[in-house]
Amino acid sequence: MAAKITMADIARMAGVTKSTVSRYFNGGSVKESTRDRIQEIIEQYNYEPNTFARLKARESNVIGVVVPTLNSKVTSRVITSIGRYLRDQGYETLIKDSDHSIELELRNIQRLITQNVDGILLSAITITEEHRQLLGECPIPVVVLAQEYEEGISVLQDDYGAGVAMGRLVGESCRKRAEASGRQQAQVAYLGVEESDVAVGIRRRQGVEEGLRQKGITDVSFFKGDYSYESGQQMARKALEKGVPDAMICATDRLAFGAYRVLGERGIRIPDLVAVAGFGGYDESELLTPALTTLRFDSYALGYLGAETVLKLIREEPVPKKQIVDFQLVPGKSVT
Template identity: 35%
Template sequence: MKNTIADIAHKAGVAKSTVSRFLNGGSVSHATRRKIEQVIQETGYIPNSFAQSLKAKKTSMIGTIMPRLDSFSASQTVAGMDEELREHGYQLLIINASQDLSREIEALYDLARQKISGIILFATQVTETHLAAIKEIGIPVLLLGQQHKDVHSMIYNDYAAGYDMGRYVLSKGHRNIAYIGVTEKDVAVGVKRKEGFLKAVSEHVGVEVNLDLYESGFKMSDGVQTALTIFQSNRTLPTAVVCATDNIALGVMKAAHMKGIQIPSELSVTGFGGYDVTEVIHPGLTTVKYGYFQAGHLAAQHIIKLVNDEPADLLTVMNCEMIHRESVDNLN
C-alpha cells in the first residue's frame, strides 16, 4: 500500500502541514527534518511534488557539499571547480556540512529539490544512507576524495603517497618513527595513506624499525595535543614523526617549539597535502603535494559530462608529488 503524507506525518509524530512544508522546502527545525527524512527513507516514500521536481527541467546550477569551509584543500578544489564551471555556463552552489554526516544526507535532498543538475560531494565517508539518497534523488553525483563501485568517484592515490613517504623517511636513516593518522572511517586519509606507509616499512629488511602508531583529529590543535602526548611519554623520543595531514604536522611542529625540541636536528616531521603555508614556514615542511585546484577543474569537467549523459570514467585516480624540504634530517 502506498504511503501518503498523512502516513509520514503519523509515523514521524508531526502534523501534516509540517511534512508538507518540509517537502516544499519550507522552514522546519533540524530535529523535525531528521525525523521526517528518516521515515521517508524507511518507507521508501517519494512525494508527488518531489518526483515532479525531479522530472522538471534542471537548472544550470551544480551543487557541491563541503565537509567544512575552513579547509585549505576543499577551498582550493572549489576554486578550481568554480573556474571551470563558469567557463561552461554553470554556476556553483556550495553547502557546508560542518563534518556532520546527517547534514550531508540532508544536503543531497535539498539540492535535488532545487533542481540542481549535478552534485559534487566531498566525501569523508560513504555510508549506506549516502548510497540510498544518491539512488533516490536520481541526479548525477560525483564523489570526491572517496570511492564506491556504484558511484562515479575521483580519488588521489593515497596508498602510493604513503608508500613514497615511508621509503623517503627510511632512506634518510630513520628507524624510530611515530606515525600520526586519523580515523579509519575516512578510508582515503585514515586507511590508504597508513597502509602505503606500513607497506614501505614492511619492505625495509635488514634493519629493525621501531614504529608507534597514533590517531589524531584533523585540526592543527589536535596535532599539538597528540604530539605533546608523544613528547611527555616515557618512551624514547622518535627521530621522525610522519603525519597523515599537513595540519597535524603543523601542530606537531608547534608542540616541538613549545617543548624546545629542534626541527630537524632533534625531530624530523612530514605531512601530506602540500598546503601553501608549508613552503613559507621555517623549516619548510617535507610533504606530499596534492593538486587541489587542478582536481577541481577535473571534477567540474567530470560532472558536466555526467549531466549531459556523456561517457565518463567510473573511477579517476589522481597522482601526487613528493616535496622534499628542510624538516627531515639525514641520519645516514
C-alpha cells in the same frame, strides 16, 4: 513480495542512465521502447518513486558542491577549480559545508536535490550505507570526490600511493639515522585521523606503513585525532610520552603544524632529533622553520575532473567509473 529497488537499479536493468529514468518520472522526453522497459520494471517490482524522483523537471544550470569543511587549503583549491570550470561552461555552483559531520553531509545532499540543482559534486567525508541509499535514489548525476564510491562515479587522490612515497622517503632518513647512532631499528610516530574517513584515515595510513616497511621500519606508533591544529598538538604530546621518535609523519600539514608547536616548546630540534613530514602542500608549510617536507595532491585537477565529469553525466556522455589524480613530493628541510 518483490525486492525493493532504487532508481539506480531501474536504470541498470533498463540499460539507461538515472537521468533518463528521472525524465520518465517527470514526463520528459524518453524513447517509447525505453519508456516501455522502465514501465515493465516498475510494475515487476512495484516500485514507488520517492519525492526526489519527481523533482527534476528542468535544468537550473546550477551544480551543488558538498565539502567537508571550508577551513582547508586543499578544499579551497578544489572549489576554486570547480568554480572556474563550471563558469566557463555556463554553470553556477551552490556550495554546502558539512563541518566534518556525516549527518550534516547527508542533509546537505538532500537539500541540494530539493533545490533542483542539475548535478552534485560530493567531496565525501565517508561513504556509509545511508549515502548509498540516498545516492541510489538520487534523480540527478552525482560525482564523488576524494572517496571511492564503488556503486557510482568517483574522482580520487592516490592516498595509498602517496602514503607509500612518503613512507619510503621518511623511512630512508630514519634508517640512516638509526644506523648512525648504532641502533638496529628506528621509531616512527604516525599522527592520523579517524578511520571513518577511508581515504585519509585508512588508505593513506596503510600506504605510509607499507612505504616504511619497504625501508625496514616496522616500529611505528599510530595515533588518531581530528584534522585540527589542536589535535596535532595533542597527538604529538602523546607520541612524546613514549620517547622522542626518529620521525613524526602527519596525515595533514595542519597536524604537522601542531607537531612543530609541541616540539618547539620542548626544545626538540627538527630535523636534528626528529624528522617531521605532512600531506597537503600548503603554502604556509614553506614558512615554517625548517620548511616542512610535504606532499601535494593535484587538487586543481581533482576539481576540474569532477566538474567535467558531472557535466558529461548530465549530457549522458560516457565517463570512466574511477579517475585518479597525481601527486608530488615537496622536499623541505624537516626530513634529511
